[in-house]
Amino acid sequence: MNTRKNQSRILSILLLISMLLVSCNPVVSPKATDTATPTEAPLPTAEVVTTSVPDVEVAVQNFFEAWNQGRYTDMFAMLSQLTHDATGEENFTQRYLDVKQGLAVTEVNPEILSVMTGTKSAQVAYRVTFGSSLISEYTTSEIIMDLSLENGDWKIDWHDGLIMPQLRGGNTLQADVTVPARGNIYSADGEAFAAQDTAYAIAIQPDRIESEGTMLAELSRVLDMPTADIEEKYDYARDTNWYIAIGDAPADKVTPRYDQIVGAGGVWLNEFDARYYYAGDSAAQLIGVVQPIPQEQLDYYQGLGYTGSEVIGLQGIEKGSEEQLRGQRGADVYVVNPEGQIIDRLGHSDSYPSLSVTTTVEFEFQELVEKALSDKTGAIVVLERDTGRVLAMASNPTYN
Secondary structure (H helix, E strand, O other): OHHHHHHHHHHHHHHHHHHHHHHHOOOOOOOOOOOOOOOOOOOOOOOOOOOOOOOHHHHHHHHHHHHHOOOHHHHHOOEOHHHHHHHOHHHHHHHHHHHHHHOOEEEEEEEEEEEEEOOOEEEEEEEEEEEEOOOEEEEOOOEEEEEEEEOOEEEEOOOHHHOOHHHOOOOEEEEEEEOOOOOOEEOOOOOEEEEEEEEEEEEEOHHHOOOHHHHHHHHHHHHOOOHHHHHHHHHHHOOOOOOEEEEEEEHHHHHHHHHHHHHOOOEEEEEEEEEEEOOOOOOHHHHOOEEEOOHHHHHHHHOOOOOOOOEEEOOHHHHHOHHHHHOEOEEEEEEEOOOOOEEEEEEEEOOEOOOOEEOOOOHHHHHHHHHHHOOOOEEEEEEOOOOOOEEEEEEEOOOO
16 A cells, blocks of 8 residues: 555656756757848938028128118118018118218218027117217117018118117208318418408499490599400490490499499399409419319219308419318207207307418519419419518419
């Protein structure tokens, strides 16, 4: 009985060992037939495209450079399409010209303060210092310029406040200019060759002459002209009512003889305040002449602070000594709204008197030299031997 139990126990142990051995050895599956595993195609490498935004500061500097050089057409081409269409080139250019004239601008110096750049828009902060012939200079407060990227280029969203902030909304500049009297030109012996004075333009209406002898004698006195020369000027038009210019004379010569001149009949005296040349045609080419500013030079002279209504020297000493003879203009420059009201004052400058010029030419000697030349064609220059000073200078043909 016990023997049978022992045998059964031994069999059970052997069976357990067998099971453990089986579980410890891996089950080897039948060898599979080798087959190629398909290889997947690699994904394409991503291509990175970088689009650079143009330098906004360079664009703005180009605009400023064109402004300083007066290239307004180039400036207008830099505006955004929206402001380009809304502003119009003529109006755009006129706004800049008005500022140039109103402030007598000599130079424009913009200074960029900061730049903010986005992908499609940008902002530039700057201020402008204007050189001026009227008030020395004026510097604006900070100005903000907006720009838009159009077709790969920066374009300016323009308004007139980009010139100076006070001008936005149609405001303009107005200058109140004080012009000193023009300086005189003297001979070496103190006689005036040219001076600002009251004078009379003298003309004759032949058919109204009542006392020809008296008239000729009186006009000869005030004009320093022989009676025969005066008569020759109107002789061809006797018995007409023509208005014939004879000459002009300073008021201090005409006023004491005024009643006698007018009483002779046929004489017209028109008073005027202007540059008067006391020597007439004597020394004319040396002293020169003043005339209104020529239209083609108006912009140039307004840039120097002239209002445009003055006379300037165009020949001789009048031209060569223009800076001294014109003096220093004073001015107040204002910002005025469309209703004409002053809303700001940009600056002030004081006026200073003009300087007179004294030549080395002697008045009476100059007239003697002119008479010596008479109607001969040529020129005479008289120099002082030891110093080289010019004592007289005459030429013919001449002019009055």
